[in-house]
Amino acid sequence: MADQAAEGPYTHTGYSDATSVRVRGKDLVNELVGHCSFTEMLYFLTCGRMPQAGQVRVLDACLVTLMEHGLTPSAVIARLMADSVPEEPQVAVASGLLAIGSVFAGTTENCARLLLEIEAAAPAEGLEQAMETRVGQLRSQRLPVPGFGHATHKPDDPRTPRLLQVAREAGLAGRYVALLEQLSAVVDRVYGRHLTINATGAMGALFLEIGIPIEAMRCYSVVSRAGGLVGHLLEERAVPSARKIWQMSKQVAPYREPPESA
Numbered sequence: 001m002a003d004q005a006a007e008g009p010y011t012h013t014g015y016s017d018a019t020s021v022r023v024r025g026k027d028l029v030n031e032l033v034g035h036c037s038f039t040e041m042l043y044f045l046t047c048g049r050m051p052q053a054g055q056v057r058v059l060d061a062c063l064v065t066l067m068e069h070g071l072t073p074s075a076v077i078a079r080l081m082a083d084s085v086p087e088e089p090q091v092a093v094a095s096g097l098l099a100i101g102s103v104f105a106g107t108t109e110n111c112a113r114l115l116l117e118i119e120a121a122a123p124a125e126g127l128e129q130a131m132e133t134r135v136g137q138l139r140s141q142r143l144p145v146p147g148f149g150h151a152t153h154k155p156d157d158p159r160t161p162r163l164l165q166v167a168r169e170a171g172l173a174g175r176y177v178a179l180l181e182q183l184s185a186v187v188d189r190v191y192g193r194h195l196t197i198n199a200t201g202a203m204g205a206l207f208l209e210i211g212i213p214i215e216a217m218r219c220y221s222v223v224s225r226a227g228g229l230v231g232h233l234l235e236e237r238a239v240p241s242a243r244k245i246w247q248m249s250k251q252v253a254p255y256r257e258p259p260e261s262a
Helices: 002-006 028-032 038-047 051-065 072-083 089-097 108-125 127-140 160-168 175-191 199-209 214-238 243-254
Strands: 014-018 021-023
Touching: 014 175, 014 199, 021 028, 038 051, 038 214, 051 160, 051 199, 051 214, 072 089, 072 214, 072 243, 108 127, 108 175, 108 199, 108 214, 127 175, 160 199, 199 214
Parallel strands: none
Antiparallel strands: 014 021
């Protein structure tokens, strides 16, 4: 790493000149365009290698799953911005994407980190104890367990079993899927009630299974949700709802005079 830094800055990602474009050692025009899918290209750019067929199927399933989830905060923000800045569609999409984080759509990374932490602690603590310790700590701190629970989908997130089924069909439901399912039983026991494995939790395990760098996981969520927000943007133009949402906000949170100070 130090030797690479001494060489000075460089890029393996891409380069273009007057007649060609190079992407990670391949000719964009002759080797990639028409030869690989969007999903394959995304994996190639972030992982540095072309994915195998099973990895493509699993990643495709994850990207499709997270693309749309109704009028969630990201979609509402995009619609409000589409109404506010109608001549700049990219502003609406970008604004909606800023809502992806540790609460909505971006918990894939958090769940993956939890699984890796448990895996690392298991040899010393024992797997069951490693899980109970971390889940107990989160509960005592009143923090959510990344990848578990859902405000809408109860008792279970319907997306999760389908994602895991796709992984099994592709032969890629390995140790991280098993770890996630074991963790689910511990979560239920510690909380004394059932908390579903949500879609982003399943995706955290599946991204680990197919070798997605943990630093890229939330970015994959951004790539996926961007497609859904384009749909909301176009629908907002055809069937405007932003002004209604604005009006409703005044009803939900009406103005009140502050109390007089003593």
